[in-house]
């Protein structure tokens with residue numbers, strides 16, 4: 001009998017499924033193909049079978065485990081609150097323990113993304129060669145048509161200069177007075193490589209509101225790509241590196257403008273601890289993490305009407321997309337809406353299905369781009385129904401995916417991070 | 424195991440992607456909403472059209488392969504378990520709402536349409552389909568018709584059989600037939616349509632249904648009545664009805680459920696109450712105000728210690744969410760739950776509640792009660808653990824005794840969950856033998872090779 005260490009940790013969650021089928025209605029993946037193995041009920045059942053020794057990590061089983069966006073939409077409605085994110089991630093980790101990672105993923109996760117300098121170097125090389133990808137419009141490029149397997153997927157180009165190369169270690173509060181709050185700024189990969197202007201804007205915004213910002217150089221990827229792919233070992237290494245980078249800075253909070261990063265940092269304590277000591281350390285770290293939306297609203301207590309809407313958005317109608325990692329992983333949904341509704345000169349229209357996953361689900365979209373596209377189209381129908389001019393969100397991952405969906409569905413709407421709207 | 428040639432024929436009929444044979448997929452179609460029953464099929468097939476279903480049935484009938492229809496797989500009686508293997512006919516991809524006819528107050532649907540999807544579509548036209556099984560996020564119309572489902576709303580509106588105007592059915596032999604039509608009145612020959620409603624998929628496959636709809640009531644109001652003695656709550660139910668007030672819903676939650684719900688979603692339910700009743704009245708605003716006042720008076724008169732009207736829809740929604748969570752409350756807390764579906768004439772509710780209390784004491788087992796009190800359909804659930812033999816024995820005895828008591832009080836063993844596999848033991852015990860004999864003959868006539876969801880209802 002194999003040791004089922006990772007699965008044993010989540011046995012109680014998989015066991016709590018009462019097979020009521022409520023999740024089927026909410027699961028974006030099930031809704032596309034209506035096949036039982038793709039929904040939480042089926043996954044919980046099959047994982048229980050693994051625990052009972054009646055199911056192995058076959059190729060098919062691995063594929064089934066891959067067919068989950070980890071969007072937690074099912075969890076939201078699930079009566080016993082089966083923790084599907086934990087169950088699926090633990091099963092992926094168990095698979096990695098038994099069968100290893102697969103060469104390419106191992107290379108990318110543990111040899112590349114987890115080493116800040118090397119990853120930066122690699123990103124630069126990609127940046128230099130991105131002219132291979134045809135330009136769709138502005139700074140959006142797409143996969144060349146001859147690479148048929150990927151579909152005609154669009155994504156933002158790599159920035160000319162990454163955030164890491166443009167950032168100072170310390171930013172004092174702009175008014176010159178001693179800062180009331182000192183925060184550490186967590187970049188995350190996408191802000192670093194794709195949206196550095198947004199990162200710098202966030203820092204500037206914070207300092208203008210009386211915050212001192214420090215940006216440690218030795219911060220890394222948050223670890224979500226690894227933990228969601230079952231590479232808990234690398235994720236744990238990154239967690240420890242990140243905690244170390246911030247621990248010594250003596251900051252009140254650690255702020256991120258990427259919903260996935262902020263939730264990833266908060267959830268080290270949930271997925272990764274191997275012993276009590278680690279758990280305590282991760283829990284202490286969690287308490288410091290703030291997503292920018294909650295930080296502006298709950299900590300800085302800035303009134304939305306005191307914020308200034310940028311000129312270009314005057315008179316426009318905005319609609320909000322809830323990133324899964326914000327609305328369900330962090331229960332942050334009211335703050336961004338309050339900001340959008342309170343901004344003078346901006347109209348707000350709530351879209352139906354605002355909390356529907358954009359369809360990306362991290363590497364899900366690499367393997368199942370066909371499903372991603374269908375979910376994206378549904379999302380865009382919601383956007384259409386509002387008549388909104390712009391789509392606003394707070395996760396660079398969602399931004400990428402929503403931009404792609406808008407283009408795929410011939411829609412004029414542009415996608416913005418909530419911070420981009422304000423001065 | 425089915426022959427490769429048969430799998431190939433199935434693939435030929437519905438297309439490669441609509442036939443699943445991997446061990447993983449077969450496992451995922453081995454269960455339903457019950458805790459116990461499990462059996463794998465040999466193949467899972469997704470028909471897309473009535474013609475597909477017909478061809479599959481012809482093939483199965485020729486080869487004598489068992490076929491088990493499955494909708495959302497949410498039934499709690501073992502109905503969609505392929506107990507003899509064979510084909511699971513997963514109806515989930517036949518899920519088009521073909522037509523909503525506002526003038527005729529009717530809708531044409533395929534069987535795989537999920538109730539909540541229908542509800543959302545109908546609301547846009549100011550309409551609704553009254554039967555409301557609380558599994559509406561997962562249950563399909565095919566399953567709901569086959570189980571003759573009903574939920575809280577059936578006090579006032581009745582159950583599914585009152586809302587089916589016509590059915591298209593593929594018989595076990597593969598013939599396509601139509602029963603009923605699109606009219607409210609229809610007396611052309613024997614009313615055969617109704618044997619397919621609550622047929623539990625043993626007589627044929629429903630491939631299309633014509634449903635009767637109602638206009639959405641313009642206003643609603645929710646009232647909660649709190650009791651120190653559950654029997655008083657039981658009495659209030661039939662007193663309210665007797666006084667001529669027919670609420671849209673009357674639901675019952677006992678002390679155990681109240682406390683578990685409060686643990687999960689704290690909304691300020693009275694944790695020390697023996698039971699609460701939730702009423703919903705719906706209709707013309709002036710009328711429902713009067714009805715609400717009437718209910719308040721009657722509840723107080725028959726022993727409610729407190730009556731709380733919900734101040735707005737948000738508070739009302741909270742109460743109804745609590746009611747839905749009640750189901751999970753029972754299941755989440757115990758390794759094995761024996762969930763009953765007994766139904767008694769409404770005047771007998773207090774007697775049944777007292778009886779359940781007695782039985783719980785006698786066998787020293789926890790029995791929770793949650794139910795559609797308005798129609799006398801209670802769901803006593805016995806919390807036990809199959810792995811603890813001694814306890815489980817007691818639980819089973821308690822269950823037998825509850826069912827016997829319900830039947831003695833003029834009731835039935837299953838109100839809405841059907842017989843399937845779970846309740847077979849009680850089927851012959853509580854049914855008229857002549858009727859059982861007739862049913863078996865009808866089954867033989869329609870399904871000569873006994874391939875259509877075999878071994879269900881009777882053993």
Ligand SMILES: Cc1cc2nc3c(=O)[nH]c(=O)nc-3n(C[C@H](O)[C@H](O)[C@H](O)COP(=O)(O)OP(=O)(O)OC[C@H]3O[C@@H](n4cnc5c(N)ncnc54)[C@H](O)[C@@H]3O)c2cc1C
Nearest residue numbers: 494495496497498502557563565566567572573624629839
């Ligand atoms: C949380 C929860 C709450 C519930 N609450 C209620 C409630 O309030 N009221 C109530 O009545 N029930 C309730 N149920 C029971 C269940 O949801 C209903 O029986 C429902 O109608 C089943 O629908 P389904 O689509 O899931 O059917 P399935 O479970 O897939 O199948 C049910 C039966 O119908 C047959 N069948 C399915 N589709 C077809 C078809 N197209 N043609 C022929 N036969 C078919 C199957 O073979 C099976 O025998 C509840 C269940 C759960 C889990």
Ligand code: SF4
Nearest residue numbers: 017018020021023078
């Ligand atoms: S909603 Fe939760 S309990 Fe119900 S079937 Fe899905 S995972 Fe299981």
Ligand code: SF4
Nearest residue numbers: 027068069071072074
């Ligand atoms: S997390 Fe999302 S994709 Fe995964 S089972 Fe739940 S609803 Fe489906």
